[in-house]
Amino acid sequence: MADGWNNRHDVGGIIAGQKTIAIAIDATVCPIQSPMSEGWESQKMWYSGKHGIHCLKYEVAVRIIDGQIVWVNGSVPGSMHDSLLCTLGGIEDGLLENEGVLGDSAYQSAARPWAIASFKTPRGGELIPEQRNFNKYVGRHRVIVKQVKEFAILTHPFRTEDYQLHELAFQAIVKLHNYNIVRFPMIAIAAE
Template sequence: MLFYRAALPLSRRTLNYTAGLVRRHRKRIRSRGRLLNSPQQALLVLVYLRKGDTFAELAAGFGISTSRAWRYVNETVELLAARAPKLQAALRSAARAGHAYVVLDGTLIPIDRVAADRPFYSGKHRRHGMNLQVIATPAGEIVWVSGALPGSVHDIRAARIWGILRALEWAGLIVLADKGYHGAADHVWTPYRGKNKPAPQKKANRAHAKLRGPGERANASLKTWRIPRKLRCCPHRAGFLAKAIHVLQTREAPGR
């Protein structure tokens, strides 16, 4: 077995924040005598989320068993995910910030599944995965991330399942979304559909795409962390992982 040192493109602030969550959790449950201290456990989880290393690789690098690495990661991810904002609180914050609109978009988190697992198969993306709904500011900063649904669930249905459309209406926010949300609600603006559209509709679609584009980069920012690029764990953990990443990205933001 060979070992090497590697850099992790995250700040000390993020490590200290995660370690603090672990430390307080250990004190609350009166956990003692662990092989890794709180900062080491926090670093283990940051490596897992950012670099996508397997549990076996993490275990070897930190000198612990694979099962222990798995327990430490799941424990910390749940602590982080619990700190993610709830939908209505997140939308209230967006409204107070004075954003002219927010962007609603779905993303597929690929998973390691076989063709027989039809509920997880997304016809739109032509691969197996989990559907996540993401609300972002016009600048592409994540406001809120949903839990995970099987990839076969259409975006507009997922938005209704999570109560996103009602919450957005209640918050008084204008929403820009792609054609997958056509007919969702009056406050959800989508591009015109169909072929051979008249010139005014084509112009409106171009303006809509220009406004929506930066906000849709929020989904890409989630996948700068390697773990959501393809999950090899339980598919239903996709939501916890995305929420944990959202919390960490917020801590990484300048001025926090």
């Protein structure tokens, strides 16, 4: 857990229905070089078919009001689905009773009533205006978790198979990001 988890509500949040939302969550993919192991069998666990690269994944939760990273789960091999990453991470164990979390469709399920995501357009149909407005609202607040990937080290392949070193680098980046947010605050998203 990153610094700030226990005080994630101190700076406010947004209200959606009966839930207070203080954080947005998403999986972050960090490219790695193709493992030098022999054969596909030993490499495929690191390969993300969705992204078409060998990678490590982290789950990152960001306080939506100011962009501070308050939760980090991982790293895990790139082949792991975001939904399983969430299940293994246990973020729901630290949530308050009426707390919601903004996430994408990977977090939606009956087992995750705390996850709030955009509506999907039905096949051959359209969303009603209220659903489109809700999707815009969620998107405006979820975009902040996408904006935390400001360090180039996360976008270029990591060139060693010492993945513990990558985790240390990722944690250092989290600290630098949070320090940067304190020094140069993002424009807060007004609660509506």
